[in-house]
Every structure is written in structure tokens, then in C-alpha cells.
Amino acid sequence: xxxxFFTQLPxxxxxxxxxxxxxxxxxxxxxxxxxLIGVPIGVLGGVYLAEYGSARANSMLRFVADxxxxxxxxxxxxxxxxxxxxxxxxxxxYAGGLALxxxxxxxxxxxxxxxxxxxxxxxxxxxxxxxxSRWKTIVQIVMKTASxxxxxxxxxxxxxxxxxxxxxxxxxxxxxxxxxxxxxxIAALPLQIFSYAISPxxxxxxxxxxxxxxxxxxxxxxxxxxxxxTRGRITGPT
Amino acid sequence: MIKxxxxxxxxxxxxxxxxxxSIVEPKTSNDADEATAPAFAVSHLSVWxxxxxxxxxxxxxxxxxxxxxxxxxxxxxxxxxxxxxxxMHELVPRTRVEGKVLFEGDDIYAPGxxxxxxxxxxxxxxxxxxxxxxxxxxxxxxxxxxxxxxxNRRLLDExxxxxxxxxxxxxxxxxxxxxxxxxLSGGQQQRxxxxxxxxxxxxxxxxxxxxxALDPIATAKIEELIAELTKRYTIVIVTHxxxxxxxxxxxxxxxxxxxxxxFASTTKIFTNPGERQTEDYITGRFG
Numbered sequence: 246x247x248x249x250f251f252t253q254l255p256x257x258x259x260x261x262x263x264x265x266x267x268x269x270x271x272x273x274x275x276x277x278x279x280x281l282i283g284v285p286i287g288v289l290g291g292v293y294l295a296e297y298g299s300a301r302a303n304s305m306l307r308f309v310a311d312x313x314x315x316x317x318x319x320x321x322x323x324x325x326x327x328x329x330x331x332x333x334x335x336x337x338x339y340a341g342g343l344a345l346x347x348x349x350x351x352x353x354x355x356x357x358x359x360x361x362x363x364x365x366x367x368x369x370x371x372x373x374x375x376x377x378s379r380w381k382t383i384v385q386i387v388m389k390t391a392s393x394x395x396x397x398x399x400x401x402x403x404x405x406x407x408x409x410x411x412x413x414x415x416x417x418x419x420x421x422x423x424x425x426x427x428x429x430x431i432a433a434l435p436l437q438i439f440s441y442a443i444s445p446x447x448x449x450x451x452x453x454x455x456x457x458x459x460x461x462x463x464x465x466x467x468x469x470x471x472x473x474x475t476r477g478r479i480t481g482p483t
Numbered sequence: 484m485i486k487x488x489x490x491x492x493x494x495x496x497x498x499x500x501x502x503x504x505s506i507v508e509p510k511t512s513n514d515a516d517e518a519t520a521p522a523f524a525v526s527h528l529s530v531w532x533x534x535x536x537x538x539x540x541x542x543x544x545x546x547x548x549x550x551x552x553x554x555x556x557x558x559x560x561x562x563x564x565x566x567x568x569x570x571m572h573e574l575v576p577r578t579r580v581e582g583k584v585l586f587e588g589d590d591i592y593a594p595g596x597x598x599x600x601x602x603x604x605x606x607x608x609x610x611x612x613x614x615x616x617x618x619x620x621x622x623x624x625x626x627x628x629x630x631x632x633x634x635n636r637r638l639l640d641e642x643x644x645x646x647x648x649x650x651x652x653x654x655x656x657x658x659x660x661x662x663x664x665x666x667l668s669g670g671q672q673q674r675x676x677x678x679x680x681x682x683x684x685x686x687x688x689x690x691x692x693x694x695x696a697l698d699p700i701a702t703a704k705i706e707e708l709i710a711e712l713t714k715r716y717t718i719v720i721v722t723h724x725x726x727x728x729x730x731x732x733x734x735x736x737x738x739x740x741x742x743x744x745x746f747a748s749t750t751k752i753f754t755n756p757g758e759r760q761t762e763d764y765i766t767g768r769f770g
């Protein structure tokens with residue numbers, strides 16, 4: 246593994262060297278797309294569960310979220326393949342991002358709900374007693390108080406889907422070149438690792454190992470970031 | 484800008500409910516006639532939590548610019564009564580209300596009345612001091628104005644100093660305004676919460692055992708503050724502490740088992756109670 250690994254495109258079969266620059270960038274693009282879809286839906290869902298929903302609606306929603314959490318990731322890939330890839334006649338970064346984003350929704354929803362419920366009711370009451378509307382109370386007081394927890398949940402969900410290969414197989418598909426448009430197939434680290442690892446070439450095997458290292462280190466740093474964030478967590482008076 | 488704020492002028496109550504008390508001594512009043520109109524006219528108020536009745540058939544008038552204390556044993560409904568005065572009890576799901584609460588003539592339970600608007604005029608201070616943990620002292624005080632849409636820096640600064648002065652906290656914190664609100668002591672935190680409540684310029688302050696978690700010195704400060712605030716605000720205070728009710732209130736209501744047993748001037752309640760139960764409670768025979 247050398248600097249080329251981060252800057253070069255994959256070389257054709259038989260040519261030694263080359264890198265996974267396109268896959269590294271592609272992975273981040275996919276994660277960005279996934280966050281764009283998963284974060285708003287997940288956070289709003291969590292807010293609904295914690296602040297609005299009736300007991301019955303909540304237990305149903307929680308059940309659905311927990312089931313979705315347990316769905317094998319390849320199923321997400323197949324579902325998006327059926328719904329998006331076939332309809333639009335092509336693999337694309339959008340489809341890959343959508344698959345990862347939908348996987349993030351239940352994860353973020355449940356963590357958001359949990360941290361919002363940790364915010365003492367006294368703060369909600371205090372804000373409401375000032376004549377602040379319900380929605381402003383939730384956004385400006387409750388979510389602000391729980392912001393570190395919410396961000397933590399989002400990062401953990403990102404770390405979780407960053408290493409997913411299966412949902413990308415039939416959606417983002419992979420690409421040996423730079424991706425120029427999000428409606429085209431895009432490379433991603435886990436995909437590249439997968440295809441290199443099952444190849445018969447020693448050089449590609451080495452690259453797969455390097456890719457795995459980069460992926461693990463990235464996820465490790467996300468987790469370290471989470472640790473740093475949660476260390477100074479404010480829980481309020483008891 | 485200021486439209487979003489509450490105007491300080493109290494509208495004259497259109498329909499004057501019978502004053503329960505004949506000896507209302509208004510502390511500040513420009514208009515003797517207005518002074519006899521109660522701030523709150525509560526009639527036949529009952530509140531249920533689910534199937535469980537919390538208070539039943541309470542009728543009383545609360546005088547403006549005076550301190551009304553509500554005493555009674557735990558679970559007698561005094562907190563529920565207090566919360567029903569600005570609809571805070573509605574945060575508990577499945578509550579039901581019957582009867583009427585007129586605040587300066589307006590029925591706060593009338594259909595179409597926004598509880599947020601009610602609470603803007605009727606502020607509340609809680610037993611557990613609860614400054615917002617993410618905010619500094621200064622931000623805590625003006626948060627109510629800010630979230631109600633006041634953006635003018637000068638107005639906010641003025642309100643900050645005025646509210647902290649009124650809460651008798653200015654001198655202690657004026658050099659640390661940017662420090663977190665949670666860095667203050669318990670008593671200071673409670674006064675910070677009072678400052679936060681008066682910054683939005685309500686007409687009434689409801690206090691739910693504001694000194695229950697404080698030491699005697701901090702309690703004394705809160706009581707002094709109440710005596711000072713009553714010049715401008717109608718205050719209703721729930722307390723477990725009968726001495727406190729005796730010291731700082733003008734009127735006292737005794738609740739027992741969800742019913743209003745007796746309501747009279749504090750002097751009368753403590754020296755010559757009309758009901759046997761009141762006397763027993765005050766002399767410590769039960770409760």
C-alpha cells in the first residue's frame with residue numbers, strides 16, 4: 246500500500262500498481278447520499294416517537310423499525326434493485342445511496358428516540374411555561390439538549406452502513422473509473438474489496454487487503470469521534 | 484417586534500365575578516374598581532387524569548397583585564390545581580377538565596384558545612430548578628423572548644438586566660453572564676428560573692413549591708423575592724411548608740382529597756380557621 250492507492254484509478258488486469266481512489270471517493274459520495282435520505286427521515290421519526298405518537302402508534306412504529314433493523318442487508322439491495330434500478334433501467338449512485346439511506350432510517354430513529362426520552366421533562370415544561378410553542382420547544386430546547394446523542398446516533402448509523410457490500414451489489418454496482426454523474430454506477434470501497442478479493446490475481450489481493458484496512462480505519466475513526474462526542478455528554482440535573 | 488410580546492396592560496375584566504373576599508387590600512392599583520375584579524375566577528373546576536379525579540368542583544377567586552398560597556397534604560390536588568391555571572396539566576395524556584377558569588374575564592379553556600398564548604401570560608416556576616443546560620445564564624433569561632421572536636439585541640439586553648435585577652440575582656451574576664446556567668448554586672438557579680419566567684413579562688406567576696429543594700437561607704431569599712414581585716404580579720404558590728404560606732401569602736387555600744376545603748385570608752386561616760379539617764391540618768394533627 247502506498248500513496249498511489251489513494252490517488253490512482255484501478256489499473257487493467259495484468260498491470261501492477263494502481264489504486265482505489267475512485268472507490269474511496271465513491272464510498273463517501275454514497276454515504277453522503279445515504280445521510281441525505283436517512284438522517285431527516287430517521288430524526289423526524291425519532292422525534293415523532295419520543296414527542297408526539299400515541300402509545301399504540303408508537304408500539305407499531307417501534308415494531309416496524311425493529312423488524313427493519315433485522316432485515317438482512319442484501320434484501321435492501323434486492324428491494325431497491327426491483328423498485329429503482331429496474332424502473333430507471335440502470336445501476337446508479339442514487340440507487341446505492343437510497344439502499345444505504347433506508348438502512349439508516351430505523352437505526353437513527355431508535356437512537357434519536359432514546360436520547361430524546363433521556364431529556365428531563367422539566368425542560369419541556371419550563372419552555373412551554375414560557376409560552377413557547379410545542380414545536381419550538383422540541384427543536385430549540387429538547388433536541389438541542391440531546392444534540393450530541395442525536396449526532397452520535399447518526400455517526401454510528403453511518404459507520405454501520407459504510408461497510409455494507411450487499412446492498413450495493415445490485416444498486417451502485419461498482420465502477421472502475423471515476424463516477425461523473427450520480428445517475429451512473431459508482432465505485433465503493435466494500436464493493437471493490439469484494440471484487441478484488443475474489444479475483445485470481447495476487448496484486449489485486451494485496452489491494453483488497455489495503456482497501457479493507459482503509460475501511461476499517463475509517464470506521465474506527467468514526468467510532469473514536471463518537472466516543473469524543475459522548476464523553477462530554479450533558480445529562481442535566483438529577 | 485414587540486407585538487409578539489405580552490402587553491403589560493391587563494385588560495379590564497368584562498364580567499366581574501363575585502369576589503369571595505371582601506377585604507382585598509390591593510398593594511398597587513390605579514383603579515379601585517379594577518382591583519376588586521379577580522385575576523382568576525375559577526368555578527366548579529374538576530380535573531381528571533384518565534378515570535382518576537384529581538380535583539373536584541373547585542370554586543375560588545384569586546386576587547390580582549397578591550400572593551395566594553395553596554396548602555394541603557401530598558396528593559390533595561394542589562399542584563394539579565396550579566397547573567390547570569395555565570393548562571400545564573395537559574402535558575399529561577388523557578386529562579379532562581370540567582368547569583371554568585376565567586383569567587381576567589377570558590375563559591382559558593374556551594374552544595380555540597391556544598394554550599401557548601395562555602402560558603405566555605401566565606408564567607410558571609417549578610419545584611426543581613431547571614435552567615436549560617445548553618445555555619449560559621444570559622441565554623437562559625432571554626430564551627423565552629428569543630423563541631417568541633424577539634431579535635432586537637437592545638431589547639434583549641434590557642430585558643436581561645431588568646429580569647435579573649427583579650429576581651435579585653443581577654449583583655451575583657453580572658460578571659458571569661456567559662457562564663452556563665447550571666454552574667450556579669441551587670438557590671441561584673431557582674432565581675434564574677424566576678428571572679427567565681418574568682423576562683417574558685407575564686401577568687401571573689404560578690410557583691410550584693419553588694423553595695422545596697432549597698436550604699433555609701436560599702428559601703428566605705426566594706420569599707423576599709416573592710414579597711417584592713407581588714407588587715407587579717399576581718402570584719399563586721403551592722407549598723408544603725405552612726410557615727412559608729403564613730409568612731409570604733395574603734390568602735391561603737386549603738385543599739384536601741381533591742377538594743377546596745377552605746379559602747380565606749392567610750391571617751384568618753392560621754388564627755381562626757372556619758373548618759375543622761383546616762385546623763387539624765394546620766395544627767399538625769394530620770397530613
